[in-house]
Amino acid sequence: MTATVAIGEFARLTLLSVKTLRHYHAIELLEPVAVDAGTGYRRYSVDQVEQAHLIRRLRDLDMPLPQIRTVLATTDPADRDAALREHLTRMEAELQRTRDVVASLRALLTVPAAPPKVDYRVEPAFTALTVTEKVDRSGIADWCATTFEQLYVTLLEAGITPGGVAGATYSTEFFTEDNGSVTAYVPLPPGADFVPISGLTVADFPAHRYAVTVHTGAFEDFDRTYGALGSHVAEHDTAVPDEPVRERYLVGPDRTDDPADYRTEVCWPITEGEDE
Structure with missing residues (x-):
């Protein structure tokens, strides 16, 4: 007994x-x-x-x-081990995020922010396959990963090659309320004949003028890029407060496994005027 x-x-x-x-x-x-x-x-x-x-x-x-x-x-050892591996993978990702945040904090305290290199351009009008949802800022990375995979897989299955650099637009509420409308998009090639499935929309994006800078590296320092570009616009231009900020993902997780190689254009909407 x-x-x-x-x-x-x-x-x-x-x-x-x-x-x-x-x-x-x-x-x-x-x-x-x-x-x-x-x-x-x-x-x-x-x-x-x-x-x-x-x-x-x-x-x-x-x-x-x-x-x-x-x-x-769980009585099946394989299922139990899979659950444990999944949790360990999440822990490793969180550990890497902590390391990135620590590195970012050290840089913030020790390395003065360089003035941003700002370009001005009018982004031409285009048509894109899109997903629009209200997203919590804390969950934006996971949302983008899932949503862009959905967009790319949908185009691949339809035999359509993207017509340009993918990106996303972020509403003012996304920043002011920590939750707001985000539109992820992948441009369609001119003349593409595509009928979107449920949850996806084909949308037209009008031409607009932006002040643009490039953020290089992981997203822990993204706030510094936003702060530098937004400050530059406040000093030299006139921002359009109700126009969404646009991000264009020149090099992202779909093209490299190293976050240090990420390159993201941040496009700040501005009114027409003389560049300074």
Whole structure:
């Protein structure tokens, strides 16, 4: 017969506090094998020690409790390993993001911002396959990755080669409210005969004049590029506040695995006037 121990002893066996064990019982993550009906005292089987150790390690890796519950309920080792690999991949991505933010912070504190190289041009009118949605600023990277993949796959399946550089337009509310309309687009070649599927739209973009600079590298320093270009426009031009800012992705994740090689044009809408 497998031995059982009181909750205090089980805490010593597993290095999980009594408070934590009570919480795991309450959420049905790690339930005792017996609870005394009169006293409410919990008893745990020593067979549960290994499971408790697994839970503690997964929590040390910041795995959310619902995912831990899924791992524990999985009887297929392959499915369990896949869930663990998925979480480790997310952790590695978050670690890389932390490194990038730290590098960006060091640069902000030690490297003075260089004046932006600003060009002026009128972007010609064009037609593009688009997706427009309200997006939270915190989730824009994931949204763009999913949306541009959808746009490119749709064109590929239709046998249509993109007619230019892909990009996105960002509404004023996206910046002022942390949530606003974003339109991702891939230009269509002239004369393309394409009927969009559900969720996609073929839209015409009118010609417009922009002050333009290029952001090189990952997006942790994107705010500095926006700040430099917007400041330049405020000093030398007249911005159009209700016209969306446009980004053009000259080199992005679809063309390189190294964020240091990313090149993004930021196009600030301005009124007609003399360039300074």
